[in-house]
Amino acid sequence: MSTENMQQAVVYAKPGGSEVLELTTRPVAEPGPGEVRVAVRLSGVNPTDWKSRTGADPGAPKVPNQDGSGVVDAVGPGVDPGLVGRRVWLWEAAWQRLDGTAQQYVVLPVRQAVPLPDSASFELGASLGIPGMTAHRALTLGQHGPSRLAPGALAGRTVLVAGGAGAVGNAAIQLAHWAGATVIATVSSDEKRRLAEAAGAHHVVDYKAQDAAVTVRALAPDGVDLVVEVAVAANTALDLAVLANGGTVAFYADDAGAELTVPVRESMARNLRWLGVLVYTMPEQAKDDAVAALTDALADGAYRGGEEAGLPWHTYPLAEAAAAHDAVSGGAVGKVLIRVAD
Numbered sequence: 083m084s085t086e087n088m089q090q091a092v093v094y095a096k097p098g099g100s101e102v103l104e105l106t107t108r109p110v111a112e113p114g115p116g117e118v119r120v121a122v123r124l125s126g127v128n129p130t131d132w133k134s135r136t137g138a139d140p141g142a143p144k145v146p147n148q149d150g151s152g153v154v155d156a157v158g159p160g161v162d163p164g165l166v167g168r169r170v171w172l173w174e175a176a177w178q179r180l181d182g183t184a185q186q187y188v189v190l191p192v193r194q195a196v197p198l199p200d201s202a203s204f205e206l207g208a209s210l211g212i213p214g215m216t217a218h219r220a221l222t223l224g225q226h227g228p229s230r231l232a233p234g235a236l237a238g239r240t241v242l243v244a245g246g247a248g249a250v251g252n253a254a255i256q257l258a259h260w261a262g263a264t265v266i267a268t269v270s271s272d273e274k275r276r277l278a279e280a281a282g283a284h285h286v287v288d289y290k291a292q293d294a295a296v297t298v299r300a301l302a303p304d305g306v307d308l309v310v311e312v313a314v315a316a317n318t319a320l321d322l323a324v325l326a327n328g329g330t331v332a333f334y335a336d337d338a339g340a341e342l343t344v345p346v347r348e349s350m351a352r353n354l355r356w357l358g359v360l361v362y363t364m365p366e367q368a369k370d371d372a373v374a375a376l377t378d379a380l381a382d383g384a385y386r387g388g389e390e391a392g393l394p395w396h397t398y399p400l401a402e403a404a405a406a407h408d409a410v411s412g413g414a415v416g417k418v419l420i421r422v423a424d
Contacts, residue, residue, distance in 0.1 A: 128147075246267025387417065
């Protein structure tokens with residue numbers, strides 16, 4: 083095979099720490115029916131990327147990372163050839179597949195390569211997938227809530243975003259603000275307060291410097307309608323204290339295997355809902371709704387990235403994918419990206 087059909091990729095062939103990631107050369111795949119091949123510019127790293135690497139044996143060399151951005155390079159049978167050259171953002175590339183975005187070219191179903199407006203950078207495109215879709219799912223699980231966000235869809239509702247400086251927290255703040263909710267975010271430092279405010283939170287509560295329950299309840303006397311929760315086991319008491327009757331907690335992180343215990347009688351009496359969120363296993367329609375809403379928010383200029391939007395970008399070269407994974411597992415504040423190509 084000629085060198086023109088080869089590419090650089092990061093792979094791992096066994097579970098383990100970041101040391102199992104290896105930069106290698108492998109063939110460039112051809113797209114099959116209903117697929118596109120994307121020349122990857124940036125690969126986004128999420129917590130599930132390093133967690134899945136440490137878990138089950140992939141069974142064969144696997145390229146990590148679900149999210150990314152790039153340009154459509156080729157299309158398979160049945161796909162519009164006019165897509166070649168289109169800028170796209172990618173989601174769920176490595177779910178139940180061996181080919182994630184930490185490589186120069188990735189082949190995936192056309193549905194998972196979404197047009198990226200010229201106004202949006204490749205950095206923003208690579209930051210969208212799992213964080214944005216997780217946030218959208220969480221924000222649409224409230225009682226009598228919309229299935230798809232749009233301007234005004236959450237008007238009159240109060241949303242509490244726990245961990246407002248994280249990638250999902252940032253996405254939840256931006257999307258809830260766009261949809262018309264009053265947004266309260268909790269953070270743990272002045273620096274994170276600044277980031278949550280930059281994302282668009284109407285109120286920010288530093289739970290290390292303030293009594294969070296008292297402060298949130300003062301901001302929302304009738305209670306919070308929906309909590310987008312990053313640490314549900316640790317924050318159960320806070321959530322109970324601030325939820326309105328009929329309120330919902332949508333949690334998306336397991337906090338290293340923590341177990342959730344809730345008071346049954348109080349949850350019943352107040353009609354509270356505790357719902358988990360995982361993008362990979364949520365209904366396909368919910369995924370399509372999230373992609374559509376994110377596309378609309380981008381077009382409206384309501385979903386932004388970078389320091390000015392409260393989501394600093396931390397970029398690593400492809401050869402330093404291990405360091406990028408370590409940055410995410412170490413709790414880097416902002417979005418970690420791997421630059422695959424200029």
